[in-house]
Structures are given as structure tokens and as C-alpha cells.
Amino acid sequence: NLSDRLDRAFKLLKGEGKITDINVAETVKDIRKALLDADVSYKVAKNFTDDVKKKALGQDVLNSVKPGQMMTKIVHDELVQLMGGEMVDIDIKGSPAVILIAGLQGSGKTTFSGKLASFIKSKKGRQPLLVAGDVYRPAAIQQLKILGEQISVPVYTEEGSKNPVEIAKNAIKFAKDNGHNVVIVDTAGRLAVDEAMMQEVENIKKAVNPSEILFVVDSMTGQDAVNTAKEFNDRLNFDGVVLTKLDGDTRGGAALSIRSVVDKPIKFVSAGEKMDALQVFHPERMADRILGMGDIVTLVEKAQEQYDAEQARNLQKKIAKDQFNFNDFLSQIGQIKKMGNLKDLAGMIPGLGKMMKNIDIDDNAFKGIEAIIKSMTPLERENPAVINGSRRKRIAEGSGTTIQEVNRLLKQFEDTRKMMKMMSGGPRAMGGMMKGM
Numbered sequence: 127n128l129s130d131r132l133d134r135a136f137k138l139l140k141g142e143g144k145i146t147d148i149n150v151a152e153t154v155k156d157i158r159k160a161l162l163d164a165d166v167s168y169k170v171a172k173n174f175t176d177d178v179k180k181k182a183l184g185q186d187v188l189n190s191v192k193p194g195q196m197m198t199k200i201v202h203d204e205l206v207q208l209m210g211g212e213m214v215d216i217d218i219k220g221s222p223a224v225i226l227i228a229g230l231q232g233s234g235k236t237t238f239s240g241k242l243a244s245f246i247k248s249k250k251g252r253q254p255l256l257v258a259g260d261v262y263r264p265a266a267i268q269q270l271k272i273l274g275e276q277i278s279v280p281v282y283t284e285e286g287s288k289n290p291v292e293i294a295k296n297a298i299k300f301a302k303d304n305g306h307n308v309v310i311v312d313t314a315g316r317l318a319v320d321e322a323m324m325q326e327v328e329n330i331k332k333a334v335n336p337s338e339i340l341f342v343v344d345s346m347t348g349q350d351a352v353n354t355a356k357e358f359n360d361r362l363n364f365d366g367v368v369l370t371k372l373d374g375d376t377r378g379g380a381a382l383s384i385r386s387v388v389d390k391p392i393k394f395v396s397a398g399e400k401m402d403a404l405q406v407f408h409p410e411r412m413a414d415r416i417l418g419m420g421d422i423v424t425l426v427e428k429a430q431e432q433y434d435a436e437q438a439r440n441l442q443k444k445i446a447k448d449q450f451n452f453n454d455f456l457s458q459i460g461q462i463k464k465m466g467n468l469k470d471l472a473g474m475i476p477g478l479g480k481m482m483k484n485i486d487i488d489d490n491a492f493k494g495i496e497a498i499i500k501s502m503t504p505l506e507r508e509n510p511a512v513i514n515g516s517r518r519k520r521i522a523e524g525s526g527t528t529i530q531e532v533n534r535l536l537k538q539f540e541d542t543r544k545m546m547k548m549m550s551g552g553p554r555a556m557g558g559m560m561k562g563m
């Protein structure tokens with residue numbers, strides 16, 4: 127599926143220190159392929175990946191975040207943008223508010239009408255009325271009646287009438303007389319877009335002046351869903367899209383393309399035949415779902431917020447010149463602590479959370495280290511080489527630790543400094559190390 131494909135694309139970036147022309151080009155190609163395979167239209171996929179590429183190349187890679195994670199964040203944010211950015215609520219103003227449901231036959235209109243009525247009743251505290259506007263199949267009226275019974279919402283029907291426009295008008299009058307403040311009009315669909323169906327829905331629209339026209343589309347129909355959406359929108363200028371059957375083995379492409387083709391928000395997602403299987407559409411959540419990355423996005427954001435890129439560059443310079451000292455060490459600890467509770471942070475990385483459960487790290491982990499460093503004089507912090515035996519004894523006493531602990535920290539610091547120096551020296555320095563071994 128799409129998220130596996132993206133996963134693989136990101137793996138290409140793993141271990142790379144920088145987002146470069148080359149690794150972005152490769153990754154972007156794979157992302158585009160994954161999107162096309164998920165039924166996103168070529169034009170949408172191309173625009174999308176072009177944007178991602180532009181953003182990725184302009185980014186400074188933060189030291190605390192891997193390029194793959196950075197790309198994930200960029201792709202995530204682009205997905206959210208592509209799907210409209212923010213969640214858009216339905217408009218149920220008016221007395222009564224009229225919601226017109228349109229779409230092809232089998233797309234899930236009648237099922238959704240029931241779910242929406244239930245949603246409006248329980249979540250919005252309104253008194254909905256369902257209207258059976260599909261007059262061509264007796265079974266359709268029956269289907270809506272059964273759903274209405276399940277959710278205890280009355281269903282307005284006119285047995286024998288073949289005029290959905292009249293039915294809708296009469297239903298509104300009925301609603302006014304009986305205290306229903308939201309009227310949901312289910313309509314008939316055809317297997318494919320045709321003039322008679324469009325004309326009929328258009329006539330109903332003119333007659334009842336809906337505050338909300340929702341276009342229902344089966345997300346399993348892939349690219350066709352996008353074309354159908356366009357035809358319905360050209361004719362009805364609908365207000366929002368309902369994606370159904372997202373519970374199946376659905377390719378997420380429709381959700382990605384529809385918004386950019388018709389420029390109308392997706393408002394609901396239907397995932398199941400039961401009446402409570404309805405979700406308000408949140409672009410953020412959909413992007414998370416498509417990427418399937420746990421909370422990695424939050425993790426990257428946290429790191430980004432806290433990490434001062436300027437400071438990172440300075441540190442890099444110091445390491446290169448072998449000037450990394452205890453003051454830098456202390457500010458590094460500060461940075462890590464600013465990022466929040468270590469356990470929370472670890473929990474955001476898929477897989478790592480479980481591993482860390484038995485290991486006790488918390489914010490106190492640095493307490494001893496900080497105490498020791500703070501007991502050093504400015505000279506000692508800047509120039510650890512001067513810390514001899516008597517200084518070690520004084521530092522241990524001042525920080526309430528032992529000489530062994532001070533020794534351990536000094537050794538750790540020296541090791542860290544060597545490693546940093548080696549890493550910043552690049553392959554040549556590494557080679558030199560290997561030779562010496």
C-alpha cells in the first residue's frame with residue numbers, strides 16, 4: 127500500500143547526513159510512483175512531488191533529525207495542504223437546514239444519510255428528518271426506513287409518488303410542522319453520470335435551496351471517483367465531499383486527488399456499514415494514516431522547535447577545531463532536556479517506545495552530570511585538561527558526588543570529544559583511526 131511504498135522511498139534517505147539533489151531526486155521519484163499506484167492522478171502527483179522537492183532542498187537538516195524523518199515531515203505537511211489544510215464543518219444553519227445528498231448509485235448515499243442523521247442528532251443535538259428521494263427502487267425507500275428505525279430518526283416517504291422534487295418540498299413543510307430543524311434528502315443515483323440524474327438533482331436543489339450539498343463517492347473507485355466528482359461539481363457546485371468505504375482495502379488516492387481537482391473540502395469519511403462508522407474528515411489525521419508513521423511527525427516538530435540551528439553550526443565549528451568543552455556539553459544537555467521528557471520522546475519513535483519501557487531514563491538522568499559540571503571553575507570547563515587530582519577531589523565534594531563519578535564523567539567527555547572530532551573529520555580521519563588499530 128501507499129504507506130509501505132513511501133516507507134521504502136524514505137529508507138533511501140536513511141543514514142544520509144544531508145538532503146542533497148541526488149537523494150531527493152531518487153526519493154521523490156519513488157514517492158511519485160507510490161502516489162500514482164495509489165490512483166492519484168498524474169498531474170496531482172507531479173505537482174505534489176515538485177513541491178516536496180522544492181521544500182526539501184531548501185531545508186537545513188537539523189542534526190537531531192534524520193533526513194528521512196525530515197522528508198516525512200515535509201511530505202506529511204504537503205499531504206495536509208493537498209487535502210485542504212483544515213477540517214471544514216457542515217453548515218446546518220436555517221430552519222430547517224436542508225442537506226442534499228448526491229452521488230452515483232452504490233456510492234453509499236443512503237447509508238451515509240443514515241449515519242449523518244445519527245451524527246447530527248448525537249453530536250450536534252439537532253432533530254433531523256430523513257427524506258427518501260430515491261423513488262425508482264421500492265427497496266431504496268425500505269432501506270432508509272430500516273436505517274431510520276435503527277437510529278430513531280423519522281423518515282419522510284411518499285409511497286407511490288414518482289416526483290422527488292415534490293417529495294422534498296413536502297418533506298420540508300412536514301419538518302417545519304413537526305419540529306425537525308435539519309432535513310437530509312437522500313436522492314437516486316445512476317451507475318454512471320447521465321443527464322436525467324443530473325437534471326433531477328439540480329431540480330431538487332432549486333426547489334429546496336440546501337445549505338449543504340454533499341457529494342458521496344466510493345473511495346474504492348480510484349481515478350473514476352475524481353472524474354465523477356468533477357462532473358457533479360460542474361453541475362451542482364456542491365459544498366463538500368464524503369468518502370465512503372475507506373474501511374476496505376482502499377487505495378487512498380481519491381482523497382488526495384479530489385480536493386485538488388474540484389477544490390472542495392472532504393467533510394466526512396465513512397468506514398463501515400454500521401451507523402456509527404462515520405468520521406469527520408481531518409486532513410492531519412488522514413495524512414498520518416497515509417504515512418502510517420506513528421507520531422514521528424510530532425517528534426520532528428518538537429526537535430525543530432527546540433533546536434537552534436545557529437547554535438548547531440557554532441558547535442560544529444568548535445568540534446572541528448577541537449574546542450568542544452564542558453560549557454558546550456552542559457548546553458547540549460539543556461537542549462535535550464528542553465525537548466521534553468525523554469521517555470515521552472522515545473515513545474514517539476515507533477518501536478523504540480517498547481524497548482525503552484524497562485530502561486529507566488527520566489529527566490533526572492542528567493542530574494549528577496550537571497552538578498559536577500557546575501562545580502567546575504570557568505577555566506576547568508573551558509579547558510578540562512587542567513583538571514588534576516586535587517581539582518577532581520574539590521569538584522566531587524562541591525557537587526556531592528564521588529571522585530569515581532567525576533573521573534567517569536571526565537572519561538566520557540574525553541571519549542565523546544574524540545568521537546565527535548573523528549566524525550567531523552570525515553572519512554580521512556576515520557581511515558587514520560583504522561590504520562592505528
Ligand code: GDP
Binds near residue numbers: 233235236315374
Ligand atoms: P447508494 O446507492 O448510494 O444509496 O448506496 P448505499 O448506501 O445503498 O450503499 C451501497 C452498498 O455499500 C451497501 O451494501 C452498503 O452497505 C455499502 N456501504 C456503504 N457505505 C459503506 C462503507 O463505508 N463501508 C462499507 N464497507 N460498505 C459501505
Ligand code: MG
Binds near residue numbers: 235236260313
Ligand atoms: Mg440509495
